[in-house]
Amino acid sequence: MTLPPPRNTPAVPRIVIPGFAAFGVSGHSFNELLHFKNESLSIGLTPRILVPRATDERIAAEIGAERVLDMLPAFEVNAENFVFSTATFADTARFFAPLRAWLDAEGLDRSDIIYFPRGHPILIRGIGRWLSERPDDKRPAVFFRIIGDELTDLDTGRFKPRAAFYRLASADLADMPGRDCVFFLVNSKAKARSVARVLRRRSFMMQHHFGRPPDTTQATEASGPTVYVHVNGRSGICLTNLGEAIKRVHAVEPTARFLIKPAGDIAETMAALDLVDRPLVEILPLQATMAEYFGNLARSTLVMLAYEAQPYRFLTSGVFTEAASLGKPVIVPDGTWMAEKIAEGYGVGLSFADHSAQTLAEIILEGLQHSHQLASAAQQLAPRLAEETGLRRFIETMMSLSRTSPDMEPGYQIGDEINFSDALDSRGFVGNGWSETEQWGTWTIGSRAELSVKLGAKPDRQLFLNAFAFAHLPRQNHEGVSVRVHCGDRQITEWTFTPAEAQGGQPRWFSAPLPAPGHLEAVLNFSFEIEGASSPFAEGLSHDKRMLGLGVCKLSIAEVAEGSTSAIEQAVEQEPSPPEPENAGLLSRLLTRVRG
Known part of the structure; x- marks a missing residue:
């Protein structure tokens, strides 16, 4: 591998763009890198574009790229290759080595920027460890652009299994010096939510496209329809x-x-x-x-x-x-x-x-x-759009962010539902007292469960805690389950579940008004005190010895109450009955260990 000579004296700030995707001369990836090169030069940055060794030499030359990278593993994780994927992730140092060697030789410092056009667990983990080993004044700002299908299954809207490794990489990054030099960029609310839930990091909204040729002017009306x-x-x-x-x-x-x-x-x-x-x-x-x-x-x-x-x-x-x-x-x-x-x-x-x-x-x-x-x-x-959504603005925004030290903790957006049947969606909020994630949702275990939600913005209206839930009522003569809900030190409601009102075990909405906006902290700490929890084993139903109380399918904090805030009433929404309690898989246990 041919490495650039070390830079020993300060010069024009650089923007390093490692592009791991294979591409041809007419594709979006090529266009993006070409425009990054042109716009960076016009701003006064020195672009250093890195591409896979297998890239055609002529194509690389057209964008001034160096062919130094090895392709990364795809990380299309499924049940059959989960162990292999875990072993691959553990081998991050080897896969990251070609890029690391180039970065070490380049001699970057805090005036420089590294931009990854898309994320990857190995890159997130590798760059975190590389930053941690550098002096503070030698740490460039690093930006990862998170694209639509990296974390989310486009057909179902649920997080992909590979997203678990993004969580692990981000958890590793969170423990490293230099973690605040790493920024995650998104261009939609859906992706901002994904970054907050999976990586447990704040994201930064960017408008972005691949740019226009310099000689393209605003189009006039077509000659015919x-x-x-x-x-x-x-x-x-x-x-x-x-x-x-x-x-x-x-x-x-x-x-x-x-x-x-x-x-x-x-x-x-x-x-x-x-x-x-x-x-x-x-x-x-x-x-x-x-x-x-x-x-x-x-x-x-x-x-x-x-x-x-x-x-x-x-x-x-x-x-x-x-x-x-x-x-x-x-x-x-x-x-x-x-x-x-x-x-x-x-x-x-x-x-x-x-x-x-x-x-x-x-x-x-x-x-x-x-x-x-x-x-x-x-x-x-x-x-306006040509300016606001152009690459020049994109690069200038990265330069501006690189000079700041923002809070990287994610904030919850009012009204957004937390899906308790998805470990990646919910585990960042739960504390003690919760069981493993199951296909329908999550049980509380024992007499107390805790939940913590950091608000993304200070509210100015009355808020409600909404839970789509049911209780463990194993028999018709069960004495019932009561759940006292606290926000901080204040009890805000008590939900009561009895077999007569259980509606065949169907979950339904329950709501509770939160304290007035002026009395709310930035982080809302909820506790659920449960009386009447019981185990399927004690009831002679199965070998499950967990003390099950409240089963939560989804939860939100919103300006509208989904259910009654005083007495238990007819459910406003029906969903299929949850299955019998079951053991969650390896993925859920893995996420439980790295939550937050």
Whole structure:
């Protein structure tokens, strides 16, 4: 491995970008690194871009990158490879060694920045240990960008098993000198929540896209009605119905042109649509230069992101932000990051609620009908968006953060539910008195359980503790379970559970008003004092000797009470009955040991 010569005297601050992903000349990763290089130089930083050794020498040269990195293990953790993944994580030093050798030789100091375009447990753990061994004035600020599918399963919205290793890496980092030099960057509320729950760290919200070529100016109106449709492997039914949707649009607006831009491995699905020979439909090449890509966006009237909604509740879209910064109205699926950005004023457009051909056609026709108004609004926004969502602002924000020492503890957002059936979601809040996480939720054990919640902001309204819960009532003549709930030293309610009101063991909402906002601390410490807990073993039901009291499925602190705050009433929400108590697996026990 060829290493750079050590730097012995102060010079221009550097931004080091280790890019571990494989890429080609027309991909987003290449574009991102190229724009980081250009923008860093324009700001006055020296970019040092590192890429895998296997990267094509010509491609590396185009972005001024050094080929020094080894590829990292994928960490797609499942039950079959859990032990192997654990052994791999334990071998962090070996996997981190090539990057460490380069960093040691480069002689970085506190004026420099290291930016990782995405996280990885080995990188988080490795950089923490590297920082801990350096003098304080030789510790650069380190930034990890957390992307949509790193921690979250896009289909279910639950945390992936691999997220457990992010938790372990972050717990290791928390014990290291230099931990406050490490920042986690996100660009959506969903990812901020993921970082807070999994890594137990504060994240920093950034607006970010891959930039525009320097010679691209704000786009003007297209010569005729033209719809740029971006499709990929997550388009699902949208892609299947696209051909029929285009046919219906042409029945009403026969002059509308369609530019279909495929991305990813969807060739078979595209071929089945039989769009190649249709008039006014152009299939754009899979590979394109930046100039070609932005040129096609610029000649469109509307940009449509024909995606399934579920994955993009967590994923973000560079195409969306680039189109918005060009002054183009964008059609997006409801309930996604893109729809959220339109609502926040980072774009102009329309949204569709389902993926039927009729709905897709109707939303396209609506966009074309109002294209002048939409385009006018989008073009007014474009100059601001180009600045606020550009890489220059992204880099400048990192530089600004690197000179601060913010509180890195995560804060709870009012109204956000804590899922007690997900160890990664809930274990950072619980203290003593809780059992292992099960598929339905978590039991309290014994006569007392503790919970601690640090608020992200000081409230100015009345808050309520809401728990979707039930009690362990093993027989019809059971005397019942009572739960006295305290916030700090103050009892705020008592919940009573009896077999007559148990509704077949179904969980239901219970609520309790918190003390007035002026009397609340920044950290809310709750305790649950339980009378009537019993073990399945003592009741002759199983070999489970745990003293089970309250079963919690989910919990929130909100401005609205989900259940009665005085007497137990009919549940406002029903969910499937929880299964019999069962032993949680290795993952839950592992997380319990490293919570917080």
